[in-house]
Structure formats: structure tokens, C-alpha cells
Amino acid sequence: MLWAMAGVTTLGFLITLEIAARRYGLPGPITNQAREAIFAPKSGFLLYAGMALMMVVLTWRQRFIAVGAAVGIDVAILLVRWAVDAKVTDGHPFGNGALWVILGYTVIAITRRTGQERVLLLKGVGLGLLLVTGRKTGDTWLLITSKTRPTTLDQYVATADHALGNPSWLVGRMVTATGPIGAHVLGAVYVQLAVAAVIVALYQLRNVADERRFPRHHLVRTFLVIGLLGPAIYMIFPVVGPVFAYGADGGHWAVANLWPNTPPPINTPHQMRFDEITPRNCMPSLHTAWATTIFIHSRRGPRILRFAGTFWLIATLTATLGFGYHYGVDLVAGVVFALTIEAALRSLDRGWDRPGIQLVTYSATVFAALLVSYRYLPLEMAEHPWVFGPLLILAMASVVRGYVQTAKLWDPKAAPARQPEPQPELV
Numbered sequence: 001m002l003w004a005m006a007g008v009t010t011l012g013f014l015i016t017l018e019i020a021a022r023r024y025g026l027p028g029p030i031t032n033q034a035r036e037a038i039f040a041p042k043s044g045f046l047l048y049a050g051m052a053l054m055m056v057v058l059t060w061r062q063r064f065i066a067v068g069a070a071v072g073i074d075v076a077i078l079l080v081r082w083a084v085d086a087k088v089t090d091g092h093p094f095g096n097g098a099l100w101v102i103l104g105y106t107v108i109a110i111t112r113r114t115g116q117e118r119v120l121l122l123k124g125v126g127l128g129l130l131l132v133t134g135r136k137t138g139d140t141w142l143l144i145t146s147k148t149r150p151t152t153l154d155q156y157v158a159t160a161d162h163a164l165g166n167p168s169w170l171v172g173r174m175v176t177a178t179g180p181i182g183a184h185v186l187g188a189v190y191v192q193l194a195v196a197a198v199i200v201a202l203y204q205l206r207n208v209a210d211e212r213r214f215p216r217h218h219l220v221r222t223f224l225v226i227g228l229l230g231p232a233i234y235m236i237f238p239v240v241g242p243v244f245a246y247g248a249d250g251g252h253w254a255v256a257n258l259w260p261n262t263p264p265p266i267n268t269p270h271q272m273r274f275d276e277i278t279p280r281n282c283m284p285s286l287h288t289a290w291a292t293t294i295f296i297h298s299r300r301g302p303r304i305l306r307f308a309g310t311f312w313l314i315a316t317l318t319a320t321l322g323f324g325y326h327y328g329v330d331l332v333a334g335v336v337f338a339l340t341i342e343a344a345l346r347s348l349d350r351g352w353d354r355p356g357i358q359l360v361t362y363s364a365t366v367f368a369a370l371l372v373s374y375r376y377l378p379l380e381m382a383e384h385p386w387v388f389g390p391l392l393i394l395a396m397a398s399v400v401r402g403y404v405q406t407a408k409l410w411d412p413k414a415a416p417a418r419q420p421e422p423q424p425e426l427v
Contacts (some may be wrong), residue, residue: 017140024147029136037099040088044095047132049198051098054105054128056205057120066101073097102128120212127220134227141231142279149238149280154245155269157327160374162266162382163389167328168242168321172260175322186319193290196312197223200298203305216349219297222342223290230286237371238280243324259324266382285326288334291316293342329374332396336367339403350410359406363399
């Protein structure tokens, strides 16, 4: 019943977004996803990652068949495009096969499975579809933010960012100095963040096929909830980012062409009008929130997974600042936002005990205080950086410390190995 209610709610949400997008003359998430059954998908890697999530419920034989079918369908579609001279100008020339396989297993679950086996397979299909559809939902959300929020609060955030020393300007110059190689590596990390999440999730879900059940909590749940709730904050606190508000990418809408060479001067901030195309998707930094979640969930994996989680977090933070997509204060809010969501979901699974309630309440209060300070105290923060800069870092660190301490209480402790009792010996 719970999964059925979640499915109905998700479908209703997607239909609502579809209607909202149609009001602006653009296709919504359902239409865009349906098009990828035939046309070149925006991200073939993401579709195959979604299929990989779905396959955690399959046996190894079924997995080989699914992968073979997906590759075969992609090859067939490639040959058809070649025969009719249909060139792929946007997106990836592969990935349709993975979507076909996911949809095919939906039909198999309904028509060829019964009982718990049907439920398990539908859960796997739902997990894969949620990942790929979540991307389309996010794109529609971003469209809505650009159409419904004509003014942005970039001047407020840029002024508050003086408390941290304008890290976007500093890292932006560093990334520019690395040349095209550094930018290419960071760009790949930034774009394929969902694929990194799937790698960690596959490790967490590796025993689903044998145990015939999902673990109570895993990375994908937090990843999707962050993507669902984050755009709501975008609507409350619209920000486009320094490369647009203070850089060449903003065109005539930008305050001035200052990023990344010249930090903005400290002046009284005002709301500024911006175009109806650029998404207002900076506060909080969801890439930072997602990378933080990947880092947290990779801690229980083998050494190579822990190393990958650390690398992805550092590289993502560098990319968000170095490409001018975010201010430093966005990242601080993103870390607190991620830990709040993670703590709330873990508390929901365990039952709302006192440590969980205290952690969620405190972290949510810190997050709200950050947004309020960015909006109403930016000038004070810029004029007293040696006071407010450490306060921002301490506020974030207090949430991190609270989460680590509470997680230690939640995580089961391994029982110490029993030592054999000494036995009397014959003399």
C-alpha cells in the first residue's frame, strides 16, 4: 500500500509538472522521457545507470540477457539512423535500449510475476525509472524557476560571500590556470554526478537479488529527496550564480563582467532582474548536497569506494566554484541541507528517537538561519568577514559534528569476539 501511494503521488507530481511546462509552450518531463524511447537521449550514461539499478533485483543470467538486449536495441537504432541519415546533433547516440529494457521489465512484472516477486521487480523498475525521470523533472523545475522568478538575489549572496573571501573568484582563477585539461576533468565529474551515485548505490544494493528485499536505507532515497525538495528552495531564494550575474555568460543582464578576475565591490545589495532562460538553481548548491551524500554513503564501502567518494566530493566542490556556478555560501548551505535530509530519512526508518529529532531540528534551524542571514545581513557579513566567516564555517561544522555523533549511536556496534576460556590441563 505504501509503494502504491508513493507511485500515485509521483505520477500526480509528474502530471502537474507536465501541465506547468505546457503552459510555457515547452514539453514536460513525461513527454521528454517518452521521446527518448526513439530519439537520441540527453544522457545515455544515465539511462544505463538506471537500468543497472533496476537489475539489482535480477539474477546474473537475467542481467546478462538485459544488457545484451539493451546493447542490441541500441545497435539496431544506430543502424536505422545511419540508413536514413539521421545525425545526432544533441545528446548521446545510445541509451534508448536501456530505457526499452526498463519498460519491458515493467510489462514482465505485471504479466509474468505474482506475489512478492512482482512487488520486488516493480520496486527495481521504479528505482531505475525514478533516477532517469528525476533528471527530466529537474529540468522542468529549472524551467519553472526561470519563468516565475524574474528577479534574483545574486547581489545579496555575492555580498555575503565576502565573509568567506569570495571563493568562487579564487577557485575560478585556479581552474582557468589549469587550462582545458583541468576544465574537462572537472566538467566530467560535475555532469556525471548521478552515475557516481549509482556506483555507490550498486554496492549498497548488491545483495538484493539474494535476499529478495531492499535495505531499509540507501543512497538513492536521499539522492531523490534532495532533488525533489531542493528546487522548492530555488523558488524561495532565486540565484543564478556568479558566472551569469557577474560574468560574460550573463550578457547585458550581468551587473558587470567581473568574474573571475575582479571580486565585486561591497555595496548595498538589491534585487536584480534577469532573463527568463537561466535557471535560478544556486541556493542551496544541490551538486554539493548530492556529493556530500555520496561521500557519506561511501564510508561503509571498501577502500577504493571510499577514495572515489572523497575524490568526487572534492572535485564537485572545485567544479561548482571554479566554473562560476555557485558562490561559497551556496556550498555551506548545500552541506547543511544534505545532512538535514539524510538525518530525517534515517530517523524515519529507525523511528523518531530523541537524538534524531534533536539533530533534524537543529540542522533545519541552522539551514533556515543561513538563508535569513544571506538575505537580511549580507552587508554586515561583508564588512566583518573575520567574524561572520568563522561563524559560517562553525555553523556548518556543528551540523557535521552532530550528524557524526548521532550516526555513531544509530550504527550497530560489532560485538567483541569471545575469548576462549582457559581449560585445565592434565599434569
